[in-house]
Amino acid sequence: MAKAYDHLFKLLLIGDSGVGKTCLVIRFAEDNFSSTYISTIGIDFKIRTVDIDGKKIKLQVWDTAGQERFKTITTAYYRGAVGIVLVYDITDEKSFENIQNWMKSIKENASAGVERLLLGNKCDMEGRRKVQRDTAEKLAKEHGIRFFETSAKSSENVEEAFRTLARDILHKSFRKAPPGSSSRALLEPGPPRKTGGRCSLG
Numbered sequence: 001m002a003k004a005y006d007h008l009f010k011l012l013l014i015g016d017s018g019v020g021k022t023c024l025v026i027r028f029a030e031d032n033f034s035s036t037y038i039s040t041i042g043i044d045f046k047i048r049t050v051d052i053d054g055k056k057i058k059l060q061v062w063d064t065a066g067q068e069r070f071k072t073i074t075t076a077y078y079r080g081a082v083g084i085v086l087v088y089d090i091t092d093e094k095s096f097e098n099i100q101n102w103m104k105s106i107k108e109n110a111s112a113g114v115e116r117l118l119l120g121n122k123c124d125m126e127g128r129r130k131v132q133r134d135t136a137e138k139l140a141k142e143h144g145i146r147f148f149e150t151s152a153k154s155s156e157n158v159e160e161a162f163r164t165l166a167r168d169i170l171h172k173s174f175r176k177a178p179p180g181s182s183s184r185a186l187l188e189p190g191p192p193r194k195t196g197g198r199c200s201l202g
């Protein structure tokens with residue numbers, strides 16, 4: 001029987017409560033959107049398999065709760081992720097300022113070399129924009145990561161963002177593969193950064 005997928009990537013979405021993490025996951029995995037806001041309790045995930053450069057990549061997308069009270073539960077999931085999506089809301093300045101704190105949280109809890117991506121969500125609400133695109137682009141550049149403005153509502157850039165992240169992880173894992181080793185092994189997460197990692201990503 002043909003293998004259902006070539007690689008499994010665990011991705012994680014983080015960011016303040018209400019920025020649209022759940023909606024982005026639902027848009028990407030089910031191509032759906034709801035304007036009803038039900039705050040995530042703890043953590044949940046959805047799966048979608050995509051074809052990237054001829055490889056079948058199974059994406060397990062973990063959606064975390066943005067509320068502070070769930071922080072202990074959600075940070076426990078950072079380590080298993082090979083990609084982390086940082087989300088803010090372009091109509092909410094505070095959610096953008098907090099990206100610095102979410103970056104810090106990645107540094108403290110994620111595997112070394114985890115691929116990061118910055119998303120400014122709700123770009124369909126141009127009239128209520130508080131965070132300028134240039135400002136976010138600058139921040140992304142400082143951290144050496146990619147940046148997209150997305151809308152889970154209109155679906156703008158959602159597909160592109162997840163595909164770009166998956167492609168970057170795929171390319172990174174192959175580039176680092178020593179001769180004769182399996183690329184799958186390189187996608188296994190190492191220990192958190194602070195304990196000194198053996199993960200080959202990065």
Ligand SMILES: Nc1nc2c(ncn2[C@@H]2O[C@H](COP(=O)(O)OP(=O)(O)OP(=O)(O)O)[C@@H](O)[C@H]2O)c(=O)[nH]1
Nearest residue numbers: 017018019020021022023035037040066151152153
């Ligand atoms: N206009 C617009 N509204 C959005 C968009 N994405 C999400 N929303 C709305 O924003 C609200 C919060 O969305 P969620 O996806 O539940 O936010 P979250 O980041 O998962 O929140 P927590 O689970 O509390 O961390 C909901 O009312 C959504 O309908 C978007 O791209 N455009």
